[in-house]
Amino acid sequence: MTTDPAHPDHPGDQDWRETLRARGLRLTPQRELVLAAVRELRHATPDQVHAHVRARSEAVNLSTVYRTLEVLEDAGLIKHAHLSDRAPTYHAVDDDHEHFHLVCRRCKKVTSVATGALAPLNETLRDRYGFVPDAAHLTVFGTCEGECCPDEHDHD
Amino acid sequence: MTTDPAHPDHPGDQDWRETLRARGLRLTPQRELVLAAVRELRHATPDQVHAHVRARSEAVNLSTVYRTLEVLEDAGLIKHAHLSDRAPTYHAVDDDHEHFHLVCRRCKKVTSVATGALAPLNETLRDRYGFVPDAAHLTVFGTCEGECCPDEHDHD
DNA sequence: CTTGTTGCAAACTTTTTGCATACAC
């Protein structure tokens, strides 16, 4: 890697400009705002990103949010996962902290887990099926057994 | 298990009547048709189920398909998974052959894998997060490295 | 100046809901 992170929290805090430029894409305030929103919200639907951006009194059109999310994802700056049966949620890409998600059907809690936990599965899938998972896109639904979840009957 | 499968292919081929009855639900031709469609199609979206049912010249309303899929899923006769970023796909539940899915982003191929392959992951998640995955709901996106996939550049 | 990007409004796809009718039990 030849990246030179200016800030520790986002390995590419300045880089996103480079990344977009390198692809011949333009740097617009809308793109900066959407990226910032995704980073701040951690896990946000297009609608939530839109609301967040507008809350800062910066009016950005919803369709621009959709187009921008697509652009940023193509550029590898963000990724999406499906944390509910409805809208997708976007999160910033951080190569040093790649993770996937656990979603509890009971308490709806979302837990991020380092992709390292998938190593054994990756190996099995590669060996048996020649398949290489996109770990960061993975969402595992299930239930947490902890105190967070009152032990009610399991209804989806 | 005290089930007594009448037919080998569907452990519960007759049972679905029992299952619905036990829940105080009614046995309607629509429910029978939708369940049959899900079983025959293997992995089908609500729309595909609807089309399949209608193709047999049995007109069933699309909203009935949605409501029926929900009923059947609540009853544990079918499950859904997300094999694309769009519509969910339903499949019949077969306790003896529980599986999850691999989906290749390049060739779109869907592979069913016995949930046994998830044992190590399950253990890790249980130990470290007290989390019990719903294995049958899992979909793993990625790419197959085999000959099926021309080695093009990876574009989502 | 040139071309990518945005805003707006409308279309589209997928899913849900209200209500009167029909039918399973």
Add this chain to the structure above:
DNA sequence: GTGTATGCAAAAAGTTTGCAACAAG
């Protein structure tokens, strides 16, 4: 007969698109 299930039509939710105006490089 009673109450659940269905059909229909309309609404909701989420996403995409065409096009004129705008602005980044």
